[in-house]
Amino acid sequence: MQFSASRLPLFLRKLLRPLLDPYRRYRHARVIHAVRVSLGLLATILLTTGINLPHGEWASITMLVVIGGLQHHGNIGKKAAERAYGTLIGAGVGLALIAQHAYFGLPLVTYLSISVVCGFFAYHAIGKGGYTALLSAITVFIVVGHGDNPVSDGLWRTVDILIGIVLALAFSFALPLYAVFSWRYTLASALRDCALIHSRIISGQSVTDDDYIKLVSRVNGAMVQLRSLMPSVSKEVRISVTELDAIQRNLRMCISTLEILANTRPGPEVIEQLQVSLKAEHRQVRVHLIAMARALRTGVSQRLERVGDGVERDDLLKEPVYSALDGYRLLTLQLVANVDEMRGRLAQSSGRWRI
16 A cells, blocks of 8 residues: 555645655655665664663664665565575574584584585575575674674674664665656656657757767666666556566667667658658657656656547558658658557556556
């Protein structure tokens, strides 16, 4: 269940608007994350110092390990659980190693045991669940040292680690930064860039200068970023990865088609004629790209529900290609169809990503 700001009193909504507004939280995600981690560390310091826990610094270290690198809400649950499991497993193994060292008193056996245990964790650190295994090995050394730590120190460090985990999980859910925010605004930016690229192509502007190359590079970078966000977005808003991948595929096809259009664009003597004959198609591409970008940016998705111009293009797409101009027209029609399909997918899933 998503938190609704509309439940808050009006004066409180105005006061908290900078924090509740999704776009501002997206723009200042690093600052919010840094403040959250800083407050979490302050809480661990005050708690462990206030009750005078030995080795209380390990609670702060655990806080950093568990949530220091976590930003998006969609991966907090899984990643925090993996890191918590790693610290607990490592602490348990470390206590066992301390106990055997205190019982047998053989340093070489202890060193060998530590090395074998960490080698076992290293074996599992490559592959699925690797970070849990790696963190388990690190925690072994936190608790056991080189085997000569007293059992009481190991127990206190284990308690500190548990405190750090609990506080880390508590602060990780304070003002969460949703991956769907990054997905929405990155996709919106990519769609606007696609509209700019399309505008340059149909207006006869250069498609080889630095500005154009920067546009294309920015869109390609957004594609990579969107791909990495998909698993977290799927968990947050319950949109299947398959559906997100379909939207990603529409964007990729849009970019590819624009690239082909840029390379097959006819000369200036013909471009004006094409602007007239394909005026409706060019306008529809721009209108849909900008409408999708605005809907993703603002969360107002009513414009996505509007259908296209009603022109049937299936028969036109099946017509034979006799010249380069015919190919250019065909690619333009395919671009229109692809953009319209993407608009439909976003409209269908808007109830879930519009948070």
